[in-house]
Amino acid sequence: MRVELLPSSQPPSDKQFLVTYLINDRVAIDAGSIGLLADLQKQKQVEHVFVTHQHIDHIATLPILLENVYEPGPKSIEVLSAESVLDLLQKxxxxxxxxxxxxxxxxxxxxxxxTTPLEAGQPVNRCGLVVTPVPVSHAVPTLGLVVDDGEAVVAFPSDTGPTEKFWQHLNGLDRLDAVFLEVSFPDCLADLAEKSGHHCTKTFVDELQKLKRPVRWIVVHRKPRYAEQIAQELASHNISDVELIQPGKVYEFSA
Ligand SMILES: [Zn+2]
Ligand SMILES: [Zn+2]
Incomplete structure (x- = not known):
């Protein structure tokens, strides 16, 4: 499985403003930055877009993507999300x-x-990927996604603060290669993190204990103005298996 967090800054940097993961070039998780890809061919290859929730950093370029790839005829992009989110997208x-x-x-x-509604706990199969939505704990109802290509399993909890069901689900799996977990705020903004359903560094570190197996932790969604501070706080905990995401880098997971 090839996973890339698309860059959302110009020129490409480690600052993350928006969220799109591209998986094997054909499946996208969230549509924050996908519509900005200069290579239109790359946009056209995307067949399915899973939307975890309706916050703007996750849907900002969905209208632009659809505009960019539209061609008259029966073929089009499929958008998969909770029914409530699909309703909000239309309204x-x-x-x-x-x-x-x-x-x-x-x-x-x-x-x-x-559009295809997603139900929590009900896997769907797209382009050889089995994608299972599992709820997390964010300011609005949000589905984390677990992606299995038959060789590797990778988890995308999306935006979340401390949560339970998602980790219970992961603890029940036979295999798990990596988790792309967010830290949005530094510890001095723990209150704001709690109110907005995000992690600060401390709750992120505590959260790692909920997974009863070693895994590769990839840190995403650092608010750009706090990114350096969060990196320093994480480093002070000296945890192995935790790395900062590099937007634009292709992460490969295989048997
Ligand atoms: Zn959000
Ligand atoms: Zn977000």
């Missing part, structure tokens, strides 16, 4: 004011997008 984004109502404009012969 608040594809509503004929912010952007054309791509859902109302779509017909089976000529869709702008196809």
């Amino acid at each position: 608040d984004l594809f509503n004929g004011r912010i952007w054309p109502d791509f859902l109302a404009l779509s017909t089976p012969e000529d869709p702008f997008l196809i």
Whole structure:
């Protein structure tokens, strides 16, 4: 399995403003930055977009992606998300004011997008990947995703603060290669982290204990203005198996 967190800064840097993971070039998790890829061919290869929740850093370029890849005919991108999120996307984004109502404009012969509701705990199979949504604990209902390609298993909890179900699910798996876990705030903003359903460094470190197996931890979603501070706090804990994400780097996981 090849996983890349797409860069969201210009020029590409380790600052992360937006969220899109590209998996094997054909499946995307969240649509924060996917519509900004200069290589349109790369946008056109994407067949399925899983949306974990509706926050703008996760959907910012979904309308741009759909616009960029649209071609008349029956083929289109599939957007998979909780039913409640799909409803919000139509009400608040594809509503004929912010952007054309791509859902109302779509017909089976000529869709702008196809939507598929996700149910917690119900895996779906796309492009050889089994993707299982599991709820996490964020400011709005959010589905973390566990992706299994038959060789490796990688977990994407998305935006979350301290949570339980997701780790219980991971503890029940036969295999787990990596977890892309967020730290949004430094410890001096622990209150804000708690109120907004995110991790600060301390809750991140505590959270690692909930997983009863060694795994590769990849730190994502550091708010850019605190990124350096969070890195220093993490380093002071001296934990092995924890690394900072490099946007634009392809992470390979295999048997
Ligand atoms: Zn969020
Ligand atoms: Zn976010």
